[in-house]
Amino acid sequence: MERLTPEQLKREQAATLASPRMRYGLLARMLFLTADLFYGRRKSLSKFKVLEIIARMPYQAWENVAYIAMTHTHGEPGFARRIFQRVQESRIQQDNEQWHLLILEELKNNRGIRENFFQHWLIPQAIAFFYYHISWLLYVIRPRWSYLLNAHFEDHAEHEYMEFVAENPALEQEAFESLFRDDYGHFSSLADMFRQIGYDEKAHKLESLARLQAARFQ
Incomplete structure (x- = not known):
């Protein structure tokens, strides 16, 4: 993923804050409502961590479908390559x-935030x-539906993170120290x-939106 300069990051934040959220579909609204129900509407590290646990799922699902497809299309090397x-x-x-x-997770631990097993695992x-x-299932039936659901999820996450920074100006003074800095x-x-x-x-959202009109593995 592209790494931006501090100036570019601030411009991206301003652009996100100035843009309206997408009109989310029923499934996306159900996901966000469930998250608000269990973790509250306030943005927090624990809630963001839950969102990131969930955020990986579409990519894992698409990868699984792709491997199944390659099993059935290995006799067509060109098509199999596009799948890969x-x-x-x-x-x-x-x-x-x-x-x-x-x-x-590291940041939460460093701040001594305690979580209970039921709610946070x-x-x-x-x-x-x-x-x-x-x-x-959506990807198997019609990939467009799965891509759109992911775009809605990523749009929500994009706005949540950018708003979190705007609502917490003290973050500007806190250094980023992490085991994962080099990664x-x-x-x-x-x-x-x-x-x-x-x-x-935002980049994930745009990638999913770009796939809306493309046939599966086209």
Whole structure:
């Protein structure tokens, strides 16, 4: 994923804050309502961590479908290669979401935030299980539906992160120190790190939107 300069990150944040959210579909609204029900409407590290657990699911589902497709199309090398390119794209996106999750977990631990098993492990796993299978089923039936659901989810995440930075100006003064700096990126502050995550979510959204009109593995 592209790493932006501090100036670019601030411009991206301003652009997101100035843009309206997408009109979310029923499934996306159900996901966001469920998250608000269990974790409140206030933005927090624990809630962001739950979102990142869920965010990886579509990419895992698409990768699974792609491997099944390659099993049936290996006799057509050109087509199989296009499928594998989709697998590679999904892995990059999935790995990016994984770095988000690991960084948030580390930050939560460093701040001494305690979480209970039921609310912060069991429920997120259940939501992720549901989201994975919905994403998988929609992708099999009609890929456009799965891509659009993911675009809605990523648009929500993009705005949540950028708004979180705007609502917490003290983040500008906090240094970003992490075991994962060499993997994810070096940033001058936690504010810029969160802006980068927000920008990543925007990039994922745009990638899904770009796929809406394309046939599966085209």
